[in-house]
Amino acid sequence: xxxxxxxxxxxxxxxxxxxxxxxxxxxxxxxxxxxxxxxxxxxxxxxxxxxxxxxxxxxxxxxxxxxxxxxxxxxxxxxxxxxxxxxxxxxxxxxxxxxxxxxxxxxxxxxxxxxxxxxxxxxxxxxxxxxxxxxxxxxxxxxxxxxxxxxxxxxxxxxxxxxxxxxxxxxxxxxxxxxxxxxxxxxxxxxxxxxxxxxxxxxxxxxxxxxxxxxxxxxxxxxxxxxxxxxxxxxxxxxxxxxxxxxxxxxxxxxxxxxxxxxxxxxxxxxxxxxx
Ligand SMILES: [Zn+2]
Numbered sequence: 484x485x486x487x488x489x490x491x492x493x494x495x496x497x498x499x500x501x502x503x504x505x506x507x508x509x510x511x512x513x514x515x516x517x518x519x520x521x522x523x524x525x526x527x528x529x530x531x532x533x534x535x536x537x538x539x540x541x542x543x544x545x546x547x548x549x550x551x552x553x554x555x556x557x558x559x560x561x562x563x564x565x566x567x568x569x570x571x572x573x574x575x576x577x578x579x580x581x582x583x584x585x586x587x588x589x590x591x592x593x594x595x596x597x598x599x600x601x602x603x604x605x606x607x608x609x610x611x612x613x614x615x616x617x618x619x620x621x622x623x624x625x626x627x628x629x630x631x632x633x634x635x636x637x638x639x640x641x642x643x644x645x646x647x648x649x650x651x652x653x654x655x656x657x658x659x660x661x662x663x664x665x666x667x668x669x670x671x672x673x674x675x676x677x678x679x680x681x682x683x684x685x686x687x688x689x690x691x692x693x694x695x696x697x698x699x700x701x702x703x704x705x706x707x708x709x710x711x712x713x714x715x716x717x718x719x720x721x722x723x724x725x726x727x728x729x730x731x732x733x734x735x736x737x738x739x740x741x742x743x744x745x746x747x748x749x750x751x752x753x754x755x756x757x758x759x
Contacts, residue, residue: 484559484560484561484654484655485542485558485562485700485710486542486652486653486654486656486657486695486701487539487541487542487619487620487651487652487653487657487692487695487696488657488692488695488696488698488699488700488701488718488720489700489701489710489712489718490539490541490542490543490544490558490652491539491620491696492696492699492700492712492718493544493558493564493712493713494537494538494539494544496566496712496713496714497537497544497564497566497589497713498537500566500587500589500713501534501537501546501589502534502535502536502537503533503534504533504534504583504584504585504587505531505532505533505534505583505584505585506529506530506531506532506533506534506581506582506583506584507530507582507583507584508526508530508582509525509526509529509530509579509580509581509582510526510579510580510582511525511526511578511579512577512578512579512580513578513579513593513596515596516578516579516593516596516598516599516600517579517599517600517601517602518599518601519601520600520601520602525602528552528602529548529554529581529602532548532549532550532552533548533549534546534547534548534549535547535548535549540612540615540618540651541615541616541618541647541651541652542557542558542651542652542654543555543556543557543611543615544556544557544558544564547608550605551604551605551608552602552603552604552605552608553602553603553608553609554600554601554602554603555599555600555601555602555603555611556591556598556599556600557598557599557600557601558593558598559593559597559598559599560595560597560598561593561594561595561597561598562591562592562593562597562598563591563592563593563711564589564590564591564592564713565589565590565592565713565715566587566588566589566713566714567587567588567589567590568586568587569586569587569588571588571590572590573590574592576592576593576594577590577591577592578591578592578593578596578598579591579600614648615647615648615651616632616646616647616648616649616650616651617629617632617649617650617651618651618652619650619651619652619653619688619689619692620689620692620693624689626681626682626685629681629685630678630681632649632650633673633674633676633681634674635674636649636673636674637672637674638672638673639669639670639671639672639673639746640662640667640668640669640670640671640672640673640676640684641658641659641662641669641670641746641751642746642747643673644657644658644661644662644688645658645747645749650688652692653688653692655727655749655750656701656703656724656727657691657692657695658751659726659727659751659752659753660691660724660725660726660727661684661687661688661691662684662751662753662758663725663726663752663753663754663757663758664687664690664691664725665680665683665684665687666680666683666757666758666759667680667683667684667758667759668753668755668758668759669744669746669751669753669758670744670746670751671758671759694720694723695718695720695723698718698719698720698722698723699712699716699718699719699720700712700718700720701718701720701721701724702717702718702719702721703721703724703727703728726741726752726753726754727752728750728752729741729752730742730743730752734754734756734757736754736756736757737754737756737757739754739755739756739757741753741754742754742755
């Protein structure tokens with residue numbers, strides 16, 4: 484599942500391609516993925532709109548248009564974007580296809596079709612952000628605010644990191660990696676963290692995410708479900724993973740076998756000696 488670094492990787496590749504493009508036609512092949520819109524209306528509304536900005540917020544991709552409308556794409560489990568300068572490869576998993584006047588084509592494909600696309604007009608744009616927590620690579624991200632969030636929470640550390648209303652954009656892989664690097668046990672209640680531990684966690688959240696962006700995300704898993712960037716290239720952060728999916732392997736810190744536990748239907752991987 485693409486998390487913040489994977490989405491950022493795609494956005495960085497999309498931005499130079501998309502800005503300035505004018506939409507010629509949108510083919511919505513799977514209308515169910517446009518839950519909050521009338522698909523026929525969106526197809527008509529987007530024609531002749533020019534893209535003025537491409538950004539990311541948490542795991543969401545936003546495209547702004549010259550009339551201040553905004554398109555939000557949430558890839559969720561298996562959503563993918565592919566760019567073609569010409570001759571797009573459309574297949575059974577292509578769900579929405581954007582054709583531009585330049586001849587370029589952007590395909591949103593999604594094997595499980597759980598991703599979501601939403602079009603907002605100039606009045607409703609950005610309102611969706613209110614339901615999401617602080618974005619760890621933004622200007623709003625600071626230790627004082629983070630400390631406040633932690634103090635008010637009764638969650639364990641793993642659930643806290645994955646709660647999109649608290650810290651936005653972190654999923655299972657990075658939550659495990661951040662906790663190991665912070666020496667914090669996944670079941671530890673965050674309101675029991677010492678000031679030094681809060682500082683460490685705060686630092687590791689942004690350093691792990693930044694490193695993962697530098698490595699263009701994580702591609703773990705098999706074939707079709709694997710993360711690939713806009714040009715169908717895999718990320719490299721999987722080579723830097725220390726604990727995720729490594730049950731029984733020696734801990735990179737102390738050599739003890741890594742442990743696994745189930746937490747809210749997701750697996751947590753940790754070292755029982757290094758993480759308190
Ligand atoms: Zn260890």
